[in-house]
Amino acid sequence: MVSDYLKQNTAEFHDAAEKLLSADKIFKKTFTLEDYKKIINTNYLMLLHSEEKIFRMLSENFSEKLYLNKRIKLPLIEKDLVSLALESQMATRNLEFANEYEALGAMYVIEGSTLGGNVIAKQLSKTKGFDEVTFNFFGCYQESTGPMWKNFKEVLDAEVAEENYEEALSGAKKLYMFLLNVN
Numbered sequence: 001m002v003s004d005y006l007k008q009n010t011a012e013f014h015d016a017a018e019k020l021l022s023a024d025k026i027f028k029k030t031f032t033l034e035d036y037k038k039i040i041n042t043n044y045l046m047l048l049h050s051e052e053k054i055f056r057m058l059s060e061n062f063s064e065k066l067y068l069n070k071r072i073k074l075p076l077i078e079k080d081l082v083s084l085a086l087e088s089q090m091a092t093r094n095l096e097f098a099n100e101y102e103a104l105g106a107m108y109v110i111e112g113s114t115l116g117g118n119v120i121a122k123q124l125s126k127t128k129g130f131d132e133v134t135f136n137f138f139g140c141y142q143e144s145t146g147p148m149w150k151n152f153k154e155v156l157d158a159e160v161a162e163e164n165y166e167e168a169l170s171g172a173k174k175l176y177m178f179l180l181n182v183n
Contacts, residue, residue: 002160002168003153006108009169013176014112020180026120029127033084036124036133040080043113043137044088045182047074049095050106050175057103065155066107071148073110077137084133095178097171101164104156105171109179111152114138118145 018024021039025031051074058068081088097103117138124130141148160168 001157002162002165003108003157005165006105006169006172010109010172010176013173013180017176017179023120026123026127031124031127033129033133036130037084037086039120040077040084040137041086042179042182043117044074044077044081044086046113046175046179047077047110048089049091049093049178051110053095053097054103054107054110057097057100058107059100062100062104062155062159065159066152067148071111073114073137073140076140079136080134083136093178093182095174097174099167101160101167102171102174104160105168105173106175107152108156108168108172109175111149114140115145115149 021042022031022035025035051072055063055068055072058066062068078088080086097106117135118141121135121138124133125135156168
């Protein structure tokens with residue numbers, strides 16, 4: 001299963017991203033509004049530079065099976081930027097995906113951040129200082145978070161043959177490297 005392959009082979013990147021974004025502080029209830037602004041800005045820059053490119057690389061087959069129209073997150077995180085008084089930016093970095101499999105690997109990173117984001121939103125909504133925060137990006141799927149992740153993994157596992165695992169991994173690594181070096 002390509003989803004297992006990606007999880008195993010990107011674990012160090014995932015851990016580095018959590019460390020960079022001070023995720024450990026979320027459950028200790030020491031995460032601040034400034035920490036949240038950093039995590040939103042970092043995810044915003046990731047989406048700004050990748051979402052449209054990923055979606056453009058995917059065939060009609062994936063568009064339908066993955067319900068891409070329901071997975072658009074850039075407008076949601078832009079609402080978070082406004083509510084946090086952060087500035088929107090122009091895409092300034094070159095981030096390209098060579099093919100559909102790289103795009104799917106990059107999408108794995110984004111969808112994984114959405115899955116984790118749902119947990120983050122729930123935890124922070126119980127944390128002092130986050131009463132007024134709207135979680136547009138991290139709460140994007142609401143009660144459908146589990147089914148949307150399950151759909152993504154099922155389609156990925158059914159459609160990506162073993163000979164394309166390395167290409168998917170390449171896309172995931174590209175996006176993780178971008179995320180880790182964006183600030």
